[in-house]
Amino acid sequence: MVGAGVVVALGVSAVVVGGGSAGAAGGGSGLDYVALGSSFAAGPGIPPTQSGAGAAACSRSDNNYASIVARDIGANLTDASCSGATTANVLTDPQSGQPPQIQAVTSAAKVVTVTIGGNDVNYLGSIDTYSCLTGGGSNCGSVDRNAIDQTFGQLAGRLENVVDAVHSAAPQAHVYLVNYFTILPDTGVCANVPLTDDQAAYERSIASRLATATATAASTAGATLVDLAAASHGHDACAATPWVETYRPAAGRTPYHPNEAGMRGAATLVESALAGAGQLRTAVAHSGIAGKCLDVDGQNTANGTPVQIYGCNGTVAQRWTYTPGDGGTLRALGGCLDVSGSGTADFTKVQLWQCNGTGAQRWVTGANGSLVNPESGKCLDDPNSSTTDRTQLQIFDCNGTAAQNWTLADS
Structure with a gap:
């Protein structure tokens, strides 16, 4: 958090992978975010598949946690995650026609998330094999527990090598090691998770050791x-509100892999980590009109809710999350400050809208404390310098008046 009354640079916004209803993304630089990892980062089976090189071959979803985070905060995402990846595919080995993932990390990267290691120890392969065997399948293969146990002796070191390689490629990057979703309940299983007690216990041991290795690597x-x-x-897969699929999911889904709710949960967790590291902040946007603040009408979360001028009151309707120094979105109540219809004309109103990574939701700090929408080249404006609560804000030619002056502060 920033000190009261301290002006904070919002920075420049970013092009984001993904789309939405409010307009097409435009140019601009911003917080550079690289996502690395295996299928639990890529999101196979979660529609739609990303566009771009390697996305289909890697089963990379436009609703994986990295894509959600990028839309929420207005980051410039490069997603190199790929289903089936091992630490070797991150560091040295091509996969699915794509180069080693580390090549996606440049010196400009400021955030790198990594979910890797599960395939090194055959986590998903082994639970699939056991479920096939116990569930009456054929040609299920076998599980080499000795090989898995031996690899665990090397896993923390492999993960440390990944982090070291990222730091070498991007010295300014903050690296976040995101471990794997919990697949099984603490005890027992359920109808669509066909495992014996011994098999389930062994898979829980893999999950536990994988989490420990990841924590060790992060610390070291x-x-x-x-x-x-x-x-x-x-x-887990047997829970009332699962974040992962069962062994027998709906058509098109991937057994034991994250679903949409899981990826949203993971994204929220990553955003909390970004806030803890100071890469996201939340503040009140004070107007140059004395005593007034940037406010969401009625604390409503619906698309199209007016964003307005209102007496400063410290409520959640006036708490805006942003990326200091890099810019992107201004987000409150789970939605983003959005130019209605991606308009570019004077007097176009602003609103709250689902975060979608488009140019209508990008904001750049300009002269005289202004907030500029690069897509339109216009400034966030209080019509006629109104002092009346609930006056809906708009975009307007930048003019340096108090009606376009905004100070981000913690109170």
Whole structure:
């Protein structure tokens, strides 16, 4: 958080992978975010598949946690995650026609998330094999427990090597090691999770050791641990509100892999980690009109809710999350400050809208404390310098008046 009365640079917004209803993304630089990892980062089976090179081959979803985070905060996402990846595919080995993932990390990167290691120890492969065997399948293969156990002796070191490689490629980047979703309940299983007690116990041991190795690597190599395994506890494949699929999911879905709710949960956890590291902040946007603040009408979360001028009151309707120094979105109540219809004309109203990574939701700090929407080249404006509560704000030619002056402060 910033000190009261301190003006904070919002920065420049970013092009984001993904789309939405409010307009097409335009140019601009911003917080550079690179996502690395295996299928639990890529999101196979969650529609729609991303566009771009390698997305289909890697089963990379436009609703994986990295894509959600990028839309929420207005980051410039490069997603190199790929289903089936191992630490070797991150560091040295091409996969699915794509180069090693580390090549996606440049010196400009400021955030790098990594979910990797599960395939090194055959986590999903083994639980699939056991479920096939116990569920009456054929040609199920076998599980080499000795090989898995031996690899665990090397896993923390492999993960440390990944973090070290990221730091080498991007010295300014903050690295977040996001561990794996919890798949199984603490005890027992359920109808669509066909495992014996011994098989389930062994898979729980893999999950536990994988989480421990990730935590060790984060501590040793100077990364932030994002403990998704703990956060997803109680959202296993047998839970009432699962974050992962069962062994027998709906058509098109991937057994034992994250669903939409899981990826949203993971994204929320990553955003909390970004806030903890100071890469996201939340503040009140004070107007140059004395005593007035940027406010969401009635604390409503619906698309199209007016964003307005209102007496400063410290409520959640006036708490805006942003990326200091890099810019992107201004987000409150789960939605983003949005130019209605992606308009570019004077007097176009602003509103709250689902975060979608478009140019209508990008804001740049300009002269005289202004907030500029680069898509239109216009400034966030209080019509006629109104002092009347509930006056809906608009975009207007930048003019340096108090009606376009905004100060982000913690109170």
